[in-house]
Amino acid sequence: MDARGAARRDRHRPSLFEPGTQFRYSNTNYLILGVLIEEITGQPYHEVVRRRIIEPLDLAATYLDGFEEVPAPFDPYGGSDPSAPDEQYDSTSITTAAWAAGAIVSSAEDLHRLCAALFDDRIISAASVAEMTAGGEYGLGVELSDWPRGLVGHGGAISGYGTFVRHSVDTGTTAFFAATDLGFNPISAIVAVLDAVVDAGR
Numbered sequence: 001m002d003a004r005g006a007a008r009r010d011r012h013r014p015s016l017f018e019p020g021t022q023f024r025y026s027n028t029n030y031l032i033l034g035v036l037i038e039e040i041t042g043q044p045y046h047e048v049v050r051r052r053i054i055e056p057l058d059l060a061a062t063y064l065d066g067f068e069e070v071p072a073p074f075d076p077y078g079g080s081d082p083s084a085p086d087e088q089y090d091s092t093s094i095t096t097a098a099w100a101a102g103a104i105v106s107s108a109e110d111l112h113r114l115c116a117a118l119f120d121d122r123i124i125s126a127a128s129v130a131e132m133t134a135g136g137e138y139g140l141g142v143e144l145s146d147w148p149r150g151l152v153g154h155g156g157a158i159s160g161y162g163t164f165v166r167h168s169v170d171t172g173t174t175a176f177f178a179a180t181d182l183g184f185n186p187i188s189a190i191v192a193v194l195d196a197v198v199d200a201g202r
Contacts, residue, residue, distance in 0.1 A: 023135075023136070023137075023138055025138070027098070027101040027102065028101070030100050030101035030102070030141075031099060031100055031101050033100060034099055034100025034101075035100075037100075044067070045064070045067075045099070045100055046063075046064035046067040046068055049064065049104070050064075050068070052123075053114070053123060056122070056123075057110075057113050057114060057117050057122070057123075058113070059106065059110040059113060059114065060110070061105075061106060061107035061109070061110050062104065062105065062106040062107070062110045063104070063105055064099075064103055064104055064105075065103045065104070065105050066103060067103070070105075098158055102156055102158050108174075108176040108178075111165050111174065111176055112167075112174040112176070115152070115153070115165065115167035115174050116167070116172055116174070118132075118167075119169050133152060139152075141154070142154055143155065145166065150168070151166040151167060151168055152166070152167055152169065153165040153166040153167050161178065161179070162178065162179040163176070163177065163178045163179075164176070164177045164178075165177075
């Protein structure tokens with residue numbers, strides 16, 4: 001079953017709680033969003049993302065892995081498994097399976113452009129930003145650190161990769177971290193460092 005099939009299957013399962021009463025992160029929610037985008041627009045998810053976000057912002061290093069060509073001079077990363085550190089493998093097939101939940105490949109520069117554009121009406125309206133950042137520690141697809149004073153961003157990990165980004169709306173500063181060692185995932189320490197870096201830029 002591919003990502004679309006999983007999303008269509010899981011969206012019919014009963015909710016764990018009433019919307020708005022609790023929070024629980026789920027990658028499946030992003031798969032469902034990908035399906036909704038395709039059903040509403042009548043176009044493939046990756047084409048919508050490219051037309052509405054990647055091309056207008058000139059994100060030259062950003063693409064949906066497995067669905068678009070890898071832009072030169074970039075190559076798919078061959079990762080290693082902690083249980084067999086001397087063996088290398090291509091993580092592309094695993095990343096591709098994530099689809100709308102994590103198959104987008106980008107760069108630090110492109111992530112900075114995206115974060116900045118989110119808050120100056122180039123992608124979504126100010127009203128949508130307010131809705132996106134409402135709530136406690138997690139808004140609509142974004143992690144919030146001491147919001148509204150502080151930082152906005154997201155982190156994630158998949159076989160071969162771990163990435164974390166925090167953006168200061170006040171200063172326009174973006175801090176980005178990426179790891180390609182599956183055995184290295186000190187999330188709390190990384191977030192603390194990124195928060196400190198962006199705080200220093202205020």
